Amino acid sequence: MRLDHELAKQWISPHSRVLDLGCGDGSLLEQMQHSLGVTGYGLELDEEHINQGIAKGLNIIEQDLNDGLARFADNSFDTVVMARALQAVKSPDTLLLDMLRVGREAIITFPNFAHWQNRLHLGLKGLMPVSEALPYEWYNTPNIHLCTFKDFEKLCADNDIDIINRFAVTDSSPASKKYSPFMASLIRKAPNLLADVAIYRVTKSK
Amino acid sequence: MSIPSSTRSTPIDPKFANSVGIVTPQTMHFDTPLALECNRTLPEFDLVYETYGELNADKSNAVLICHALSGSHHAAGWHSAEDEKPGWWDNMIGPGKAIDTTRYFVVCLNNIGSCHGSTGPTTPVPESSADGTPGKPYGPDFPLITIKDWVKTQAMLSDRLGIQVWHAVVGGSMGGMQALQWSVDYPERLKRCVIIASTPKLSAQNIAFNEVARQSILSDPDFNQGRYLEAGTYPRRGLILARMVGHITYLTEDAMKSKFGRDLKSGKFMYGYDVEFQVESYLRYQGERFSKNFDANTYLLMTKALDYFDPTRDYVSDDTLSDLEALKQTFKHTRCQFLVVSFTTDWRFAPARSQEIVDALMANDKQVSYVNVDAPHGHDSFLFDIPRYMGAIKGFLNAPFLSQKQQTATDVNTDAKSRTQESLT
Numbered sequence: 001m002r003l004d005h006e007l008a009k010q011w012i013s014p015h016s017r018v019l020d021l022g023c024g025d026g027s028l029l030e031q032m033q034h035s036l037g038v039t040g041y042g043l044e045l046d047e048e049h050i051n052q053g054i055a056k057g058l059n060i061i062e063q064d065l066n067d068g069l070a071r072f073a074d075n076s077f078d079t080v081v082m083a084r085a086l087q088a089v090k091s092p093d094t095l096l097l098d099m100l101r102v103g104r105e106a107i108i109t110f111p112n113f114a115h116w117q118n119r120l121h122l123g124l125k126g127l128m129p130v131s132e133a134l135p136y137e138w139y140n141t142p143n144i145h146l147c148t149f150k151d152f153e154k155l156c157a158d159n160d161i162d163i164i165n166r167f168a169v170t171d172s173s174p175a176s177k178k179y180s181p182f183m184a185s186l187i188r189k190a191p192n193l194l195a196d197v198a199i200y201r202v203t204k205s206k
Numbered sequence: 207m208s209i210p211s212s213t214r215s216t217p218i219d220p221k222f223a224n225s226v227g228i229v230t231p232q233t234m235h236f237d238t239p240l241a242l243e244c245n246r247t248l249p250e251f252d253l254v255y256e257t258y259g260e261l262n263a264d265k266s267n268a269v270l271i272c273h274a275l276s277g278s279h280h281a282a283g284w285h286s287a288e289d290e291k292p293g294w295w296d297n298m299i300g301p302g303k304a305i306d307t308t309r310y311f312v313v314c315l316n317n318i319g320s321c322h323g324s325t326g327p328t329t330p331v332p333e334s335s336a337d338g339t340p341g342k343p344y345g346p347d348f349p350l351i352t353i354k355d356w357v358k359t360q361a362m363l364s365d366r367l368g369i370q371v372w373h374a375v376v377g378g379s380m381g382g383m384q385a386l387q388w389s390v391d392y393p394e395r396l397k398r399c400v401i402i403a404s405t406p407k408l409s410a411q412n413i414a415f416n417e418v419a420r421q422s423i424l425s426d427p428d429f430n431q432g433r434y435l436e437a438g439t440y441p442r443r444g445l446i447l448a449r450m451v452g453h454i455t456y457l458t459e460d461a462m463k464s465k466f467g468r469d470l471k472s473g474k475f476m477y478g479y480d481v482e483f484q485v486e487s488y489l490r491y492q493g494e495r496f497s498k499n500f501d502a503n504t505y506l507l508m509t510k511a512l513d514y515f516d517p518t519r520d521y522v523s524d525d526t527l528s529d530l531e532a533l534k535q536t537f538k539h540t541r542c543q544f545l546v547v548s549f550t551t552d553w554r555f556a557p558a559r560s561q562e563i564v565d566a567l568m569a570n571d572k573q574v575s576y577v578n579v580d581a582p583h584g585h586d587s588f589l590f591d592i593p594r595y596m597g598a599i600k601g602f603l604n605a606p607f608l609s610q611k612q613q614t615a616t617d618v619n620t621d622a623k624s625r626t627q628e629s630l631t
Contacts, residue, residue: 051597
């Protein structure tokens with residue numbers, strides 16, 4: 001399973017209620033259902049993914065995240081998860097606030113546009129970055145709102161959103177697992193430069 | 207009782223490939239009086255049904271198919287090698303198909319009040335009846351039947367077949383309403399519920415179209431207050447008109463445009479009222495064909511059953527509740543897993559109506575999946591072989607069943623306030 005999924009799972013309480021935005025084929029939801037006994041729904045737009053999720057016995061709802069979460073009541077979930085979809089929605093700021101309206105906490109992962117490889121791509125080659133975390137050409141990318149660790153934290157600060165945890169993932173491995181303690185601490189200290197995927201756990205300021 | 211095996215047979219003709227082959231309808235007689243929602247009683251009745259596939263030893267693989275307005279018990283297979291067309295849902299039901307007859311024992315029955323074999327307005331009144339003249343057709347004396355009544359008779363058939371719990375109850379349009387009603391009336395008796403191209407209740411516009419259809423029939427001089435069979439007449443024109451207006455609501459503007467446009471039959475205006483545009487010709491043909499195989503009293507009864515459908519009536523006493531709240535309360539005690547399917551171009555029962563069902567289920571933490579299938583055929587889409595639609599049904603029916611876990615409010619970890627604020631590059 002994907003690493004940001006593995007990490008996100010650590011912040012989900014057993015038997016809690018989870019809403020998974022852009023749930024793909026439902027693999028995260030399935031994992032959480034089996035290992036944590038969570039209940040909830042996955043929202044997805046891709047036809048093939050929806051059918052794959054349904055065939056796993058999951059609750060998959062066909063919905064465009066750009067339509068917002070109006071159908072869900074306030075505080076109806078413990079956690080709202082959105083893995084690598086923030087950068088692809090029309091209004092990430094509105095959606096983020098909506099996530100924290102329907103859920104008490106939100107877990108968000110996104111590709112970090114300020115990763116050093118992206119900077120090299122753009123700064124030296126003069127080309128829009130293409131990488132493992134951003135595998136598209138500029139003309140066919142669904143990623144219309146790319147951001148960085150710094151950008152996201154500014155958005156949170158501007159909207160009274162508290163950051164509970166932050167994970168910096170590099171080359172699709174958590175900084176603490178793959179590297180020597182020295183490198184790991186470097187990545188933790190400079191995630192905006194060294195990590196290619198950001199994982200945040202946030203809540204609304206009380 | 208044992209399940210009769212007369213409805214199964216080996217395919218003998220190339221056209222039966224991937225088909226359940228030749229099938230023979232069966233009849234189950236019920237001689238216990240049936241109390242109906244309209245406060246009248248049917249003293250006895252017959253249900254005609256077909257089965258496909260084999261019931262397994264623990265009777266856990268049975269799937270019930272509920273038919274729509276013009277449907278019947280003949281959902282799959284062929285009645286004879288000479289038949290021009292197979293059952294109405296043959297693209298859905300069969301070996302290896304979405305409702306796979308090599309895995310499931312599929313039952314489809316004809317609802318009472320219909321005209322395809324089960325007791326209805328064309329059936330002779332039995333001696334035991336308080337209504338009508340024994341020996342003469344029921345005609346207009348046949349009581350009005352509701353979706354709830356149908357589901358009750360379907361449960362009676364389930365008892366006779368020895369099926370305590372359905373693996374799934376599946377239906378499209380009016381059949382979807384029956385599936386929905388099953389989930390609230392008999393929550394212990396089905397594991398899965400598939401509601402396709404349906405609605406939690408008809409809108410004013412839906413009822414308006416039905417009323418035009420009814421008035422077409424009722425105002426036909428040959429209707430004879432519904433006693434046309436006795437009078438030797440038949441409200442053919444009324445039934446044709448009723449079907450024409452109904453048919454318009456099943457299609458879409460785009461589908462009509464691409465199929466007929468403004469094409470003329472003879473290539474020029476005739477300045478008269480005969481059929482000129484191709485679309486007129488098509489509608490008349492469809493109406494004609496329908497009028498030959500359908501009973502006018504049945505059409506009236508079926509459209510009323512549609513209009514009356516409102517599952518919240520029995521479960522909500524407070525009529526000040528919003529539609530969503532009422533539906534939410536109605537679904538409270540359901541126990542099955544739901545699959546709700548709508549079609550993007552369906553304006554008769556639009557996707558928003560299906561989403562009302564989905565939202566009410568989710569508000570109750572019920573297990574539900576929802577797909578909105580992109581298809582050009584309007585309401586009729588549910589009868590088409592659309593891979594994505596078939597795939598969703600197949601996956602849903604074959605998926606592992608996740609038992610309903612009790613929801614417990616879990617306190618979110620609040621100890622994780624140890625925020626790490628590192629400096630950012």
